[in-house]
Amino acid sequence: xxxxxxxxxRHEQQHEEVRKIYPAGIHQVLASELGVQGFDVKTATLDxxxxxxxxxxxxxxxxxxxxxxxxxxxxxxxxVERVQKRVWDGMxxxxxxxxxxxxxxxxLMGTGCDLKxxxxxxxxxxxxxxxxxxxxxxxxxxxxxxxxxxxxxxFDIPAPDELVFLSWFQGGEVFxxxxxxxxxxxxxxxxxxxxxTHPTYYNKQIQKVIGNAVKWATPTTxxxxxxxxxxxxxxxxxxxxx
Amino acid sequence: xxxxxxxxxRHEQQHEEVRKIYPAGIHQVLASELGVQGFDVKTATLDxxxxxxxxxxxxxxxxxxxxxxxxxxxxxxxxVERVQKRVWDGMxxxxxxxxxxxxxxxxLMGTGCDLKxxxxxxxxxxxxxxxxxxxxxxxxxxxxxxxxxxxxxxFDIPAPDELVFLSWFQGGEVFxxxxxxxxxxxxxxxxxxxxxTHPTYYNKQIQKVIGNAVKWATPTTxxxxxxxxxxxxxxxxxxxxx
Amino acid sequence: xxxxxxxxxRHEQQHEEVRKIYPAGIHQVLASELGVQGFDVKTATLDxxxxxxxxxxxxxxxxxxxxxxxxxxxxxxxxVERVQKRVWDGMxxxxxxxxxxxxxxxxLMGTGCDLKxxxxxxxxxxxxxxxxxxxxxxxxxxxxxxxxxxxxxxFDIPAPDELVFLSWFQGGEVFxxxxxxxxxxxxxxxxxxxxxTHPTYYNKQIQKVIGNAVKWATPTTxxxxxxxxxxxxxxxxxxxxx
Amino acid sequence: xxxxxxxxxRHEQQHEEVRKIYPAGIHQVLASELGVQGFDVKTATLDxxxxxxxxxxxxxxxxxxxxxxxxxxxxxxxxVERVQKRVWDGMxxxxxxxxxxxxxxxxLMGTGCDLKxxxxxxxxxxxxxxxxxxxxxxxxxxxxxxxxxxxxxxFDIPAPDELVFLSWFQGGEVFxxxxxxxxxxxxxxxxxxxxxTHPTYYNKQIQKVIGNAVKWATPTTxxxxxxxxxxxxxxxxxxxxx
Numbered sequence: 001x002x003x004x005x006x007x008x009x010r011h012e013q014q015h016e017e018v019r020k021i022y023p024a025g026i027h028q029v030l031a032s033e034l035g036v037q038g039f040d041v042k043t044a045t046l047d048x049x050x051x052x053x054x055x056x057x058x059x060x061x062x063x064x065x066x067x068x069x070x071x072x073x074x075x076x077x078x079x080v081e082r083v084q085k086r087v088w089d090g091m092x093x094x095x096x097x098x099x100x101x102x103x104x105x106x107x108l109m110g111t112g113c114d115l116k117x118x119x120x121x122x123x124x125x126x127x128x129x130x131x132x133x134x135x136x137x138x139x140x141x142x143x144x145x146x147x148x149x150x151x152x153x154x155f156d157i158p159a160p161d162e163l164v165f166l167s168w169f170q171g172g173e174v175f176x177x178x179x180x181x182x183x184x185x186x187x188x189x190x191x192x193x194x195x196x197t198h199p200t201y202y203n204k205q206i207q208k209v210i211g212n213a214v215k216w217a218t219p220t221t222x223x224x225x226x227x228x229x230x231x232x233x234x235x236x237x238x239x240x241x242x
Numbered sequence: 243x244x245x246x247x248x249x250x251x252r253h254e255q256q257h258e259e260v261r262k263i264y265p266a267g268i269h270q271v272l273a274s275e276l277g278v279q280g281f282d283v284k285t286a287t288l289d290x291x292x293x294x295x296x297x298x299x300x301x302x303x304x305x306x307x308x309x310x311x312x313x314x315x316x317x318x319x320x321x322v323e324r325v326q327k328r329v330w331d332g333m334x335x336x337x338x339x340x341x342x343x344x345x346x347x348x349x350l351m352g353t354g355c356d357l358k359x360x361x362x363x364x365x366x367x368x369x370x371x372x373x374x375x376x377x378x379x380x381x382x383x384x385x386x387x388x389x390x391x392x393x394x395x396x397f398d399i400p401a402p403d404e405l406v407f408l409s410w411f412q413g414g415e416v417f418x419x420x421x422x423x424x425x426x427x428x429x430x431x432x433x434x435x436x437x438x439t440h441p442t443y444y445n446k447q448i449q450k451v452i453g454n455a456v457k458w459a460t461p462t463t464x465x466x467x468x469x470x471x472x473x474x475x476x477x478x479x480x481x482x483x484x
Numbered sequence: 485x486x487x488x489x490x491x492x493x494r495h496e497q498q499h500e501e502v503r504k505i506y507p508a509g510i511h512q513v514l515a516s517e518l519g520v521q522g523f524d525v526k527t528a529t530l531d532x533x534x535x536x537x538x539x540x541x542x543x544x545x546x547x548x549x550x551x552x553x554x555x556x557x558x559x560x561x562x563x564v565e566r567v568q569k570r571v572w573d574g575m576x577x578x579x580x581x582x583x584x585x586x587x588x589x590x591x592l593m594g595t596g597c598d599l600k601x602x603x604x605x606x607x608x609x610x611x612x613x614x615x616x617x618x619x620x621x622x623x624x625x626x627x628x629x630x631x632x633x634x635x636x637x638x639f640d641i642p643a644p645d646e647l648v649f650l651s652w653f654q655g656g657e658v659f660x661x662x663x664x665x666x667x668x669x670x671x672x673x674x675x676x677x678x679x680x681t682h683p684t685y686y687n688k689q690i691q692k693v694i695g696n697a698v699k700w701a702t703p704t705t706x707x708x709x710x711x712x713x714x715x716x717x718x719x720x721x722x723x724x725x726x
Numbered sequence: 727x728x729x730x731x732x733x734x735x736r737h738e739q740q741h742e743e744v745r746k747i748y749p750a751g752i753h754q755v756l757a758s759e760l761g762v763q764g765f766d767v768k769t770a771t772l773d774x775x776x777x778x779x780x781x782x783x784x785x786x787x788x789x790x791x792x793x794x795x796x797x798x799x800x801x802x803x804x805x806v807e808r809v810q811k812r813v814w815d816g817m818x819x820x821x822x823x824x825x826x827x828x829x830x831x832x833x834l835m836g837t838g839c840d841l842k843x844x845x846x847x848x849x850x851x852x853x854x855x856x857x858x859x860x861x862x863x864x865x866x867x868x869x870x871x872x873x874x875x876x877x878x879x880x881f882d883i884p885a886p887d888e889l890v891f892l893s894w895f896q897g898g899e900v901f902x903x904x905x906x907x908x909x910x911x912x913x914x915x916x917x918x919x920x921x922x923t924h925p926t927y928y929n930k931q932i933q934k935v936i937g938n939a940v941k942w943a944t945p946t947t948x949x950x951x952x953x954x955x956x957x958x959x960x961x962x963x964x965x966x967x968x
Contacts, residue, residue: 131910131946132816132912132945136948138947182856184858187858219858220858220863222857222863226867
C-alpha cells in the first residue's frame with residue numbers, strides 16, 4: 001500500500017499562525033501518522049517540479065491525499081489531467097477540507113463544488129450516519145472538534161454514492177462532511193475537517209478516519225474494462241437457442 | 243388526485259395542550275390545507291372501523307399521509323398489510339414525524355427506524371440538500387422552526403434513494419429529515435417535523451413541502467410488472483442470430 | 485416549457501442511408517414529436533453561429549436535448565462551458581445515444597463515458613427497472629427495437645442517481661440505458677437508443693420516454709443556493725440556549 | 727471470521743438430479759470452498775433444531791449465507807426475527823439465488839422480491855458494472871455460465887445501494903444479479919446464480935465472488951448507535967456561543 005500525501009504547502013510557509021501548528025507542513029503530520037498506521041507513505045507539494053506528481057510517482061501511488069487552498073489555480077492543468085487519468089485507472093483519492101475547490105475534485109465531480117463557510121472557531125460535530133461503513137470503523141457516534149472553520153450546505157456536489165458523516169456546526173449549519181464517490185476504477189472520499197489554523201489533523205479520531213479511508217480507497221486488482229468495437233455477432237458462437 | 247390523511251388522533255383528545263393547537267385533530271389541519279392546494283382530500287383515524295382504511299378507501303387513495311405516536315401497537319396487522327400491498331401497488335405514502343415508528347414504515351424499510359429524541363423546544367433548521375428536487379420546489383435555503391422536538395442521528399433507516407432535507411438542532415444534533423424511498427410501484431417520503439405540542443403544520447413552508455411531496459408521490463399509470471414463469475424459449479421467435 | 489433540440493446534423497447531410505430515414509435531420513423528427521406533445525420547441529445545430537446555443541437561446545431553454553456523434557471535437561469549449569453553467573443553473577439536459585461521448589456529458593460526469601459498441605442490426609430490449617419513475621410513465625415492461633446498434637457494459641459513468649432502463653442485446657451484452665443524474669440545480673437523463681441508421685426516434689414508445697424525460701427534467705422554481713462567506717456568529721441571534 | 731452457511735437442504739435429499747450435483751448438499755460445497763479460502767466455516771440446515779440457528783450460533787457468526795427454495799414457509803418466524811435482529815446488530819448476510827423469496831430477505835427489503843423465471847438451461851452472462859467494488863475483485867469483465875435458470879426483471883427490490891453485476895440471458899431478459907444493501911449495522915449482498923440443477927457453485931469465478939462478498943460483509947467494530955431520549959439541553963455545556 002503506497003500512499004502519497006499531496007499538500008499545497010503555502011499557508012505553513014507564509015503564515016506564522018499556521019506554522020505554529022504544522023511547522024513542517026500539514027503533509028508531514030498526515031504522512032507521519034499514516035506511516036505509524038503501517039502504510040508506505042511519500043509526500044509531494046505544489047512547488048516541486050511537476051508538483052511532485054510525476055508519472056512515475058502517480059503510477060506507484062495506490063491512494064493519493066490532497067490538501068490545497070490558496071493556490072488551486074497554480075496547479076498545472078496537465079498534472080490535473082494526469083491525476084484524473086490515474087484515478088480512472090484505479091488510484092484512490094482522499095480530498096481534504098478546502099480541496100473541495102481543487103481543480104481535480106471539480107473535474108471529477110462535474111459540479112461547482114461551492115459551499116458556505118465562516119471562520120469563527122466554532123464547535124463541529126461529525127455524526128456517523130452509515131454505521132457499518134468501513135470508513136467509520138472504530139469511530140464513536142460522533143467526532144467532536146472544539147474549534148473548526150464552518151462549512152455549510154448547500155454543498156454543490158453530485159449526490160454521493162454513500163454518506164458517512166454529517167456535520168453539525170454551532171452557528172446553525174449542517175454539512176455532508178464525509179462522502180464517497182467512484183469515478184472509473186477509482187474510489188474517492190471527501191472529508192471536510194482540517195482548516196489550517198486548527199490542529200485538526202492531530203486529532204486521533206480524525207486520523208483514524210483518514211487511515212480507514214485510505215484502506216477503503218485501495219485499488220482492487222482486476223483487468224480494466226475493455227471499451228470500443230466489440231466482437232462481431234457471427235463470432236458469437238453458442239448464442240443460438242438450442 | 244385523491245389524498246387520504248390518516249391520524250392516530252389520540253393526543254388531541256387526551257391532552258389539553260395539544261387540543262389547543264389542533265382542536266379538530268392534526269388530520270383536519272393537513273386535510274384543510276391540502277384541500278386549499280387543490281387536492282381531493284379525505285381523512286381517516288385509528289378509532290374508526292378498520293381504522294378508516296377499508297379496501298375501498300385505499301383503492302381510491304392516490305397518496306396516503308400517516309401521523310401516529312402513542313398507539314402504533316393498536317394498528318391492526320391486517321390493515322398494515324393492506325396498506326403495504328397498496329403501496330406496492332402504486333399508492334404514495336407520506337410518513338410524518340413520529341410515524342417513523344409506525345408498523346407500516348418499519349415494515350416497508352426493513353429496519354428498526356429508531357432515533358434520538360429530546361423535547362426541549364429547540365430551534366430546528368431544515369436545510370435543502372437536493373436543490374432541484376420537486377419536493378423542495380419554492381422552498382428557501384432552509385426552513386426555520388422556532389420550537390420543535392429534536393430528532394437526532396443515528397436514524398436507523400436504509401440509505402434513502404434521495405436526501406432532500408437535513409435538519410440542524412440547537413442542542414448539537416443533525417437528522418436526515420426529508421428522505422425518499424420506493425417500494426414496489428409506490429413512492430414514500432419521510433418528513434420529520436410535526437411534534438404534537440408545536441404548531442408546525444400551520445407553517446406555510448412546511449405545508450408547501452407536504453403539498454409538493456403529495457404531487458411527487460402520485461402513482462404513475464402503467465401496467466404493473468409481470469412476475470412468475472416466463473414464456474418458454476421455443477416461443478421466443480426472432481431470438482436467433484440472423 | 486421551452487425545449488431546444490440540439491443536433492450535430494452531419495450524418496444526415498453526408499450519408500444517403502441516414503438521410504433516407506431523417507431527411508430533415510434527427511432534430512426535426514424529435515422537435516416535431518415534442519411539439520405534438522405540447523412543448524414549445526426550437527432546434528439548434530452545430531454549424532449555426534455559436535452552434536445555435538447563444539446565451540439568449542440557453543437562457544430561454546428549460547430542457548435541452550443533445551445528439552452528436554461525428555464531430556464532438558468541433559463543439560467549441562466556450563459553448564460547452566456555457567451549457568454546463570446553464571445546467572448548473574437549472575436547465576434540464578437529455579443526452580441521447582452517441583452523445584455519451586459529447587464534451588458536455590463527459591464534463592458533467594467526470595468520467596471517460598466509454599462503452600462497447602457493435603453495428604450489427606441487433607434486437608434490443610429496454611427493460612423498465614424503476615417501475616414508479618415518471619420517465620417510465622405509460623411504458624410497458626420493455627420496449628423492443630428490432631434493429632439497433634449495440635452498446636455494452638462497462639459503461640464508464642458514475643453510479644446513476646436512478647436507473648430506469650436496462651438494455652438487453654441479442655449478442656450477449658447488457659447496458660444501463662436510461663439513467664438519471666443531477667448536477668447543480670439541473671437534472672440530466674441519459675437515454676441510449678437512437679443510432680442514425682435506424683428509425684428509432686419514430687418509435688412511439690421511445691418518443692413517449694423522451695417526452696416523459698423532458699417533463700421530469702423541467703427546472704424547479706426556487707432561489708439558487710447562496711454560497712461563500714456566511715453571516716458571522718455574533719449576528720446569529722436566537723442561537724443561545726434559552 | 728466465522729461464516730455459517732445455511733441451506734434448506736431439501737432438493738438434494740428429494741431429487742436425484744440435484745443429488746448428483748451436490749451429493750452432500752449445496753451447503754457442503756460452499757462451506758468447503760470458503761474453508762479453502764481461509765474462513766472458519768460452519769453449516770446449518772432447515773431440519774436441525776431451531777434450523778441450526780440458535781442464539782449462540784448466530785452470535786458467533788460474522789457472515790451468514792442463505793440458500794432456500796422449496797420450504798421458505800417452513801422457516802419459523804421467530805428464527806427469522808432472530809436472524810433479522812442479528813443482521814441489524816452487524817452480521818453480514820449473503821442471499822443466494824432462490825432465497826430472493828426467503829422470509830428473511832423479504833423482511834429486510836420491505837418489498838415482494840418477486841421476479842420472472844424460466845428453467846431452460848440458458849446461457850447467462852454476469853457483467854461487472856461497478857469495476858472498483860471489492861466484490862468484483864479479480865473477476866473478468868463478465869462471468870459466463872453455460873446453463874442456468876433465468877431470472878428476469880422486473881426484480882421487485884428497493885433500489886440497491888450498489889449494483890455490482892447485471893445478468894444477460896439468452897432468451898431476452900436482464901437481471902440485477904449482484905446487489906448490495908445495508909440494514910442497521912449489517913451488510914447484505916444478493917447474488918443471483920445457483921439453481922440446484924446446475925453445478926454453478928463449483929464455478930471458480932462464482933466461488934471467488936462469494937468469498938469476496940463474505941469479506942465485504944464482515945462487521946465493523948464500533949459501538950452501536952445510541953437511541954432514545956437524548957441528554958437534556960441544560961447539560962449540553964459549551965453549546966453557548968462564546
